[in-house]
Amino acid sequence: xxxxxxxxGSHADLVGRTMREHLVLCAVALGIVLATALPLGAALxxxxxxxxxxxxxxxxxxxxxxxxxxxxxxxVLGTGFLPSVVxxxxxxxxxxxxxxxxxxxxxxxxxxxxxxxxxxxxxxxxRRITVPLALPVILAGIRTSAVQIVSAATLAVFIGGGGLxxxxxxxxxxxDYGQLITGALLVALLAIATEAxxxxxxxxxxxxxxxxx
Amino acid sequence: xxRLERVSKTFPGTQRASVEALDLEVPDGTTCVLIGPSGxxxxxxxxxxxxxxxxxxxxxxxxxxxxxxxDPVQLRRRIGYVIQSVGLFPHFTIGENVATVPNLLGxxxxxxxxxxxxxxxxxxxxxxxxxxxxPASLSGGQRQRVGVARALAADPPVMLMDEPFGAVDxxxxxxxxxxxxxxxxxLGKTVIMVxxxxxxxxxxxxxxxxxREGRLVQYDPPERLLAAPADAFVADxxxxxxxxKRLTLIAGGDVALPGRPAGPAPAIAAxxxxxxxxxxxxxxxxxxxxxxxxxxLPAGHLTLTHIREVAAADHAAATSITCHGRQA
Ligand SMILES: Nc1ncnc2c1ncn2[C@@H]1O[C@H](COP(=O)(O)OP(=O)(O)O)[C@@H](O)[C@H]1O
Ligand SMILES: [Mg+2]
Numbered sequence: 001x002x003x004x005x006x007x008x009g010s011h012a013d014l015v016g017r018t019m020r021e022h023l024v025l026c027a028v029a030l031g032i033v034l035a036t037a038l039p040l041g042a043a044l045x046x047x048x049x050x051x052x053x054x055x056x057x058x059x060x061x062x063x064x065x066x067x068x069x070x071x072x073x074x075x076v077l078g079t080g081f082l083p084s085v086v087x088x089x090x091x092x093x094x095x096x097x098x099x100x101x102x103x104x105x106x107x108x109x110x111x112x113x114x115x116x117x118x119x120x121x122x123x124x125x126x127r128r129i130t131v132p133l134a135l136p137v138i139l140a141g142i143r144t145s146a147v148q149i150v151s152a153a154t155l156a157v158f159i160g161g162g163g164l165x166x167x168x169x170x171x172x173x174x175x176d177y178g179q180l181i182t183g184a185l186l187v188a189l190l191a192i193a194t195e196a197x198x199x200x201x202x203x204x205x206x207x208x209x210x211x212x213x
Numbered sequence: 214x215x216r217l218e219r220v221s222k223t224f225p226g227t228q229r230a231s232v233e234a235l236d237l238e239v240p241d242g243t244t245c246v247l248i249g250p251s252g253x254x255x256x257x258x259x260x261x262x263x264x265x266x267x268x269x270x271x272x273x274x275x276x277x278x279x280x281x282x283x284d285p286v287q288l289r290r291r292i293g294y295v296i297q298s299v300g301l302f303p304h305f306t307i308g309e310n311v312a313t314v315p316n317l318l319g320x321x322x323x324x325x326x327x328x329x330x331x332x333x334x335x336x337x338x339x340x341x342x343x344x345x346x347x348p349a350s351l352s353g354g355q356r357q358r359v360g361v362a363r364a365l366a367a368d369p370p371v372m373l374m375d376e377p378f379g380a381v382d383x384x385x386x387x388x389x390x391x392x393x394x395x396x397x398x399x400l401g402k403t404v405i406m407v408x409x410x411x412x413x414x415x416x417x418x419x420x421x422x423x424x425r426e427g428r429l430v431q432y433d434p435p436e437r438l439l440a441a442p443a444d445a446f447v448a449d450x451x452x453x454x455x456x457x458k459r460l461t462l463i464a465g466g467d468v469a470l471p472g473r474p475a476g477p478a479p480a481i482a483a484x485x486x487x488x489x490x491x492x493x494x495x496x497x498x499x500x501x502x503x504x505x506x507x508x509x510l511p512a513g514h515l516t517l518t519h520i521r522e523v524a525a526a527d528h529a530a531a532t533s534i535t536c537h538g539r540q541a
Binding site for chain 2: 108110111112113114117119121124129
């Protein structure tokens with residue numbers, strides 16, 4: 001532990017930069033995931049056939065290892081920030097898309113039907129009934145996706161995307177254990193913190209929406 | 214008033230029409246019960262009225278307005294809708310569920326709160342106990358009470374009910390039927406209710422519409438349906454005990470003979486039906502019953518012979534409504 005603290009103390013700039021790169025990479029990727037997967041999932045959930053096809057396709061995407069996904073980006077988009085973001089987005093997309101689609105589709109049909117029958121408009125049904133009821137499932141998907149992205153971003157260094165992976169890879173190259181362990185520890189802490197933060201949000205919403213789980 | 218004019222519905226991708234050239238008129242303040250075998254088009258008919266399903270052809274007039282000329286969302290806020298599975302919103306309290314339509318209509322908060330209390334009390338649920346509870350904590354019968362309170366909350370002139378008692382056990386069902394029929398009549402609602410239970414149809418309907426394969430086979434008051442089924446299908450549907458069923462529609466007190474029975478006889482409430490009186494005579498081995506009014510005093514009596522005469526006269530009246538008209 002003291003090796004880590006000493007190492008961080010003497011390389012504050014490097015730690016700060018890689019941490020910042022890592023966070024930006026993750027935030028941008030997660031942002032794109034949410035901006036695409038949430039509306040796409042909502043649209044797909046209305047069509048049972050489309051839901052089945054999309055979930056199947058997306059689960060296939062899920063089986064591709066994260067490193068392979070990053071390397072596939074190389075010939076297509078070259079190296080740097082952009083291909084890293086694209087790879088992480090593809091990596092984080094399935095969890096949110098599947099959970100949004102399935103979560104919304106599985107909200108009791110009779111409840112949505114009753115809402116329509118009482119005179120709620122389609123946007124009102126989505127906003128007041130189906131989304132709140134599907135929220136626990138959707139949030140679980142976002143949580144999984146965020147943690148996956150934070151972990152996978154460690155590999156971005158291999159295609160020039162920077163991030164905390166840089167500490168690990170150069171630590172290995174230089175046989176610098178202080179650097180290596182610092183990198184590994186920070187990635188682990190970041191993943192745990194992400195998991196915990198979304199856990200708090202989930203619990204708060206569960207409380208607000210009562211028996212919605 | 215609700216009027217259906219040659220309404221048909223053929224779902225995309227199907228060959229046969231689910232509802233075909235249906236004409237139906239339900240006068241203000243009356244209850245029409247739609248009945249028929251599963252898949253005969255009852256639900257489809259009901260859901261075309263509030264445009265959850267769009268008709269393929271024909272016209273539907275509710276309260277003088279062609280429903281296709283109004284926005285469906287606005288239309289549904291003026292039509293109460295109750296379904297078998299109730300469909301309460303699980304993440305709302307019972308009070309919030311009942312407040313759904315008043316909220317949509319933008320009523321002031323105080324008015325909504327008062328209305329929620331009034332509606333819960335109306336359907337027999339203590340507002341103080343139930344308003345803040347979650348739907349998950351209710352029994353099936355209580356859930357349907359909330360469903361009806363929610364449908365009635367904005368005081369719609371028209372109510373559509375699709376097998377509202379289908380999911381509750383028989384004992385509770387009988388109670389709910391009686392209470393809801395009373396509430397709907399008192400509030401003067403125009404009701405179309407779907408059921409597959411002929412006894413429920415006879416008990417609750419001012420008129421009963423029997424459907425078969427998307428078509429209307431007979432549309433008559435219960436007495437006439439039982440006395441003069443239009444064809445073999447209807448006769449079979451209302452059951453071979455239709456003679457006995459007709460007796461459920463007549464209260465003993467309404468046709469009582471004066472005075473007391475000749476010999477010793479069991480007593481029965483004057484508002485009990487002739488069927489109940491007959492059943493009592495058979496089980497007690499007597500040929501007369503004493504009727505007792507709500508004040509506890511004797512209110513005449515019935516005999517086996519008299520019940521037969523009443524049944525015969527009722528049958529004649531129910532089958533010859535047109536003749537009566539001419540004589541008058
Ligand atoms: N959305 C739909 N698409 C295709 N066919 C349907 C649809 N809804 C109902 N039907 C068909 O229409 C017929 C009447 O259905 P329904 O009105 O639900 O019957 P009921 O309520 O009398 O049991 C049935 O044959 C049913 O299969
Ligand atoms: Mg039905």
